[in-house]
Amino acid sequence: MAVVKADAYGHGLPQVARAIAPWVDALAVARVAEAVELRKSDIGCDIVVLQGFTSRSELADCAVNHFLPVVHTETQIRLMKEEPELPVWIKVDTGMHRLGLTSSRLQDVSPVLNVVGVMSHLANSDQHDHPMNKAQLSELLSCARGLGCPLSIANSGAVLSLPECHLDWVRPGIMLFGASADGREESRIREAMSLTAPVLSLQSLRVGDSVGYGSTWKASEACRIAVVGVGYADGYPREIDGGEVQTAAGRRPIVGRVSMDMLTILLREEDHLDVGDQVTLWGDGLSIREVVAWAGTVPYTLMTGLTGRVHREYIEP
Numbered sequence: 001m002a003v004v005k006a007d008a009y010g011h012g013l014p015q016v017a018r019a020i021a022p023w024v025d026a027l028a029v030a031r032v033a034e035a036v037e038l039r040k041s042d043i044g045c046d047i048v049v050l051q052g053f054t055s056r057s058e059l060a061d062c063a064v065n066h067f068l069p070v071v072h073t074e075t076q077i078r079l080m081k082e083e084p085e086l087p088v089w090i091k092v093d094t095g096m097h098r099l100g101l102t103s104s105r106l107q108d109v110s111p112v113l114n115v116v117g118v119m120s121h122l123a124n125s126d127q128h129d130h131p132m133n134k135a136q137l138s139e140l141l142s143c144a145r146g147l148g149c150p151l152s153i154a155n156s157g158a159v160l161s162l163p164e165c166h167l168d169w170v171r172p173g174i175m176l177f178g179a180s181a182d183g184r185e186e187s188r189i190r191e192a193m194s195l196t197a198p199v200l201s202l203q204s205l206r207v208g209d210s211v212g213y214g215s216t217w218k219a220s221e222a223c224r225i226a227v228v229g230v231g232y233a234d235g236y237p238r239e240i241d242g243g244e245v246q247t248a249a250g251r252r253p254i255v256g257r258v259s260m261d262m263l264t265i266l267l268r269e270e271d272h273l274d275v276g277d278q279v280t281l282w283g284d285g286l287s288i289r290e291v292v293a294w295a296g297t298v299p300y301t302l303m304t305g306l307t308g309r310v311h312r313e314y315i316e317p
Contacts, residue, residue, distance in 0.1 A: 001048060001152065003173035004038075005030035010235075010303035011177055011193060014041035015314050020176070021045050026068070028171060032058040035067045048089060051099070052076055059083055068116065072099040077109060087116045094139040094153075095132055096123040103143035110147050117150040117169065125157030125165075126182040133158070137165050157181045160188065179299035183292045193303065194283020195310070197230035199275050200262065211264050212256030224267045226252075228279055231261040235306040236281055243294040246280035247273060 002024040008016035017027055017038055026046035029035050032054075035047045052069040053059040056079060062069045063083045071077060072091040080086070090109065093100030100120060101109065109115075120140045124130035140153050152169035154162065159170045160180065174181055178191030203226075205211070205219040228245065232238040238258045244251045245265055249272070252265045267273060282288040288299050295302070 001026045001028050001169050001171045002176060003028045003050075003155075003171050004176075005034060005050065005173070006304045009174060009177050009300065010306045012312055012314070013037055014043070015312075017041065017043050025169075032061050032067070032069075036061060036065065039065045052088075052091075053079070056082065059086075062086060070099075070119065071109075071113065072101060077113070080113060084112075085114055087114050089117045089119055089152075090115055090149075092118060092120045092140060092143055094120040094136040094143075096121050096136070103139060106143050106147075110149075115147070115149055117152060118144045118147065119152040119169075119171075122153060122155060122158055122162075122165070125155055125162060126180070128157070128161035133162060133165070155181075160186060174300060174303075177303060179288060179303070181298070181300075183289050183298055185287075185289060191283065191288055193288070195230070195236070195281040195306070196278045196283065197228050197234075197281060199226045199273055199277045199279065200229045201227040201275065202267075202273065203227065210256075213259060214257055217256040224269075224271070225255065225264050226267055226273050226279075228263050228265060229261065230281060231259050231263060233260045233307060234310050235302070236263065237291075237295040237297065237302070237305075239296060240291070240294045243291065244286070246284070246286040247271070248277065249273070251286070252279075 002020055004013055004016055004027055007013045021043055026048055028048040028050055030051050032049055035049050038047055047067050049067050049069045052071055053062055059079050063086050068087055070089045070091045091100045092103055092106050122133055122136055124132050144151055150168035154165040154170040156173050156175035158165040159172050175189050178189045180186045205223050207221055208218055210218045230236050240258055243254045254263055255266045256264045280286050282291045288302055292299055
């Protein structure tokens with residue numbers, strides 16, 4: 001069950017879904033609106049809605065479009081009286097305390113709904129030796145005993161590191177796009193996204209010249225800088241301090257503050273960049289893992305934070 005929520009983690013929902021649908025058993029999204037977008041893109045495979053429906057109209061959308069909603073609240077159970085034959089997944093709270101029915105409630109609900117599977121969600125799958133992983137798996141197996149339903153608890157971290165959690169269905173998400181949940185290197189996956197931007201301007205600075213808002217960086221010697229056309233309005237983190245970009249000549253440091261539309265890099269004397277040349281913010285030669293570390297965040301936020309004005313190009317492998 002390939003998870004393609006949040007615009008396929010910033011990679012483009014319909015484009016990614018069309019590419020991977022022939023190779024998976026189902027797709028999963030967070031919300032009904034995302035599932036509707038997939039159907040409008042002529043995606044015909046099973047689509048699981050992980051947050052389920054929040055209203056009668058969304059329940060009707062699920063029924064009409066043959067979505068498989070996840071039921072996790074009493075409100076949803078009451079609404080299901082209007083669509084009692086609709087196939088659903090049930091989510092059980094095994095310890096994360098976010099979404100899910102109690103274990104005891106699962107046994108009560110299963111006979112009155114058309115349950116096609118029971119799922120839960122691991123809170124610490126990025127730490128393969130965390131004791132909660134074993135406890136949550138044990139709780140799921142215990143509460144679903146006797147129901148005869150397929151089970152699912154493995155997200156990306158568990159797919160990679162917890163084979164005992166694979167059960168009947170796995171739900172890879174961030175790993176599909178080449179990143180691990182905690183940002184650590186993982187040799188079995190490959191990053192799918194490169195973010196590049198053009199050089200807009202080249203400037204020569206004298207000793208003491210400052211760069212950017214707040215004049216936070218000053219030249220200690222005569223040097224050259226390149227202004228690159230990307231900023232936090234595109235999704236490149238303003239918080240980055242001490243980061244680098246990849247140029248044709250090699251890695252070059254970011255100097256001054258990242259602004260809304262631009263950032264500035266320090267060049268070497270021998271560099272021959274020109275206006276229009278592309279630099280890589282993450283991708284070939286510069287892993288998103290490194291950018292994550294500079295920004296003090298996780299790969300999810302960089303991927304999903306890319307804004308609509310960033311032009312996407314899709315390349316066949």
